[in-house]
Amino acid sequence: MAKSVRRKLRQIERGRIRSAEERVQHILDERTEILALRRKDEALPAQALPRALVCGSGRERFGIPVEAVAEVLPPQKYMPVPDGPPALVGLFGRGGRLVSVIDLALALGIEPSSAEDGSYHFVLLRREQPQVALRVERAHAVADVHPLTDEEATGFRTEAVTGYARVQDAGDLGDTLSLLDTERLLRPFLSSSPVPGV
């Protein structure tokens, strides 16, 4: 009996090694295909499609224009701010300057994001004075998006949402996402906080 068990264990081990080799082979094959397809993409007129950083907060996905984003920061600690608006969840220092942390879900007034073990991503916006980082559950990708509505459509849930779009080359990100205008999103917080840097 012990002999048969040992033989089975050995077979499983061999099978796993083989599958890992196959996986590497598979990945390499895929990459080859994609690289082969790239020239065709370049031939297409690309300037018509805006690029956006796709973020997830709760069940919803949002697109932040990639021009407005300076950097995506890994999970880190921040200090809570007393007596601030509920969406202003705290501050952290970066390069000798204070960065205000605003939770995207709270700022949009939707169900607050609840990432397990606090592993949020922070999207540092490309702006000076004050520097602002949006706390999102996860920054998924930078992708080309197809807007679904007219440019100046109104009547959305908040004025920060400028429209809806669909991600091109939809893999697992094939959902519809809300395009955000960061200045409109930050306007209520900036006007209500006269203290510079907050």
Added chain:
Amino acid sequence: MSISIANRILLGFTVIVVLMVGLGLYSINRLDDVRQTTERIVSRDISLMRQLEVIDDDQNVMRNLRQQIMAGYLLRALGQQVSFEDRIQEWNRVAAKTETDIAQATTMTNGFAAQSISQERGAAWQRVADLLREANEGLRQLRTASERQFAELQSGDLATMQRTQAVLDARRSEWVRTLDNARAVLAEANAVGQRQAGEIYERSRTSIIVAVAGTALLSLIISYLLRSSIITPLGAFMGFVERIGRGELGGQMAVTGKDEIGHLGATLNSMVEGLRQLARQSREATENLNAAAAEIRASTQEQAASVEEQLAAVQETAATVDEITHSGAQIGKRAQEVIASAQAAAQTSMAGLQAVDDTARAMDAIREQAEAVAENIVALSEKTQAVGEIIASVNDISERTHLLALNAAIEAAAAGESGRSFAVVASEMKTLADQAKDATTQVRSILGDIQRGINSSVMLTEEAVKRVTAGKERTDITQQTITGISGQIQESVQTFQQIVASTNQQQLGIEQVMGALQNIRQASQQTAAGTRQLDTAAANLSQLSQQLLGLAERYRL
């Protein structure tokens, strides 16, 4: 009426004695009354009479003195020297005394009139008083006339004196008559008093006779009442006692109360109650005796039957004991055979004990092997955890790569057209990071399966160790059991040897039992004879109890 009879008699006689004493006192009182009345009448009459006599004497003394004065005067007139002035003074003194006596008599008479015994006598006394007043008046006139005569004597007027003498004589005779009248009236009053005393005596006698008659009548009535108050309840008791004597204990009870008769009634009642209880108890006891006699008779008959059965049983027992003697001999033989086979069994059990010892050692070896397997599996589990830590670090690296790819894409977008090919590289980097993350997820799930398998293997190994331990314990128990069996076989060999010995003794005992059975048979025959006599005696007892029942029926409750 709740007064006791002694007190009743005492009260009756006391009433009679009180009546007698009252009657005697009343009679003495009446006699005293009569005596006092008579005494008073006599004493008053005599005292007044004496007073009248005194007055009469005074008057006589006065007349003598006057006549002496007259004689003195006449002697002087004859020329002799005679002194009569002292006589005149004497006369005056006697006249004053007479007046005083009359006043005293008048006072006495008035007092008698005020306290007279009867109206008639009061009137007589009043008349005497009037006469005395008249006499007093007459005396005063006499005195006036006499003083005038003495004055005339002094003056020597003889003619006038003669006339005055005549007047004086007339007055005097009149006065004497008045006194005589008074005396007569006094006598009349005396007669009246005598008559009244007689009347009082008559009245007293009559009333005493009436009182004596009343007392006698009352005494008779009291005696009759006493008699009836004693005789009536006694008659009732006589009837009651006669009824009890006839045996009627039911019916009504005797009268009770606080007097002696009542106490006698209470005592009689308690006596009747005692008699009644006694009769009831004796009746019950007699009935019980009757029933018991019947039971005795029935049981003696049963005893007779059982004695017959006993005889038969003794016969059967004798036959059985004979068979027991034969089977005892066989038991001895069989016990010898059993001893031999038990010794063989003891040897076999020693061999079994050796085999069980071998089994216990093999079990210990198995347990040690299983524990080694468990330790190996635990070491494998620790290595699996190390693999898990490595996978966590790979996952962290893939996450950082993901962020790096994102930032590279952002920087490429910021660089505009020149960063376009860099954006492709960033996209590839991101794809690689995602694939690495997927691979770590798969490895983590496989590791979880391995961990669960290891856990179940550890548990199974522990279970195997426990079962081996239990097997060892059972083997120990088996060893103890076989040891016990061996000891018991030894004991049974000894026991069978004892059985053989005691079977021999049993044979001797059975012969004694045969002798005893013979004795029992004789005793049962004697018992049968005694039981017949008992039956006869029980029949006699039953008859006697029937007669007693008849006697007890005489008392009606």
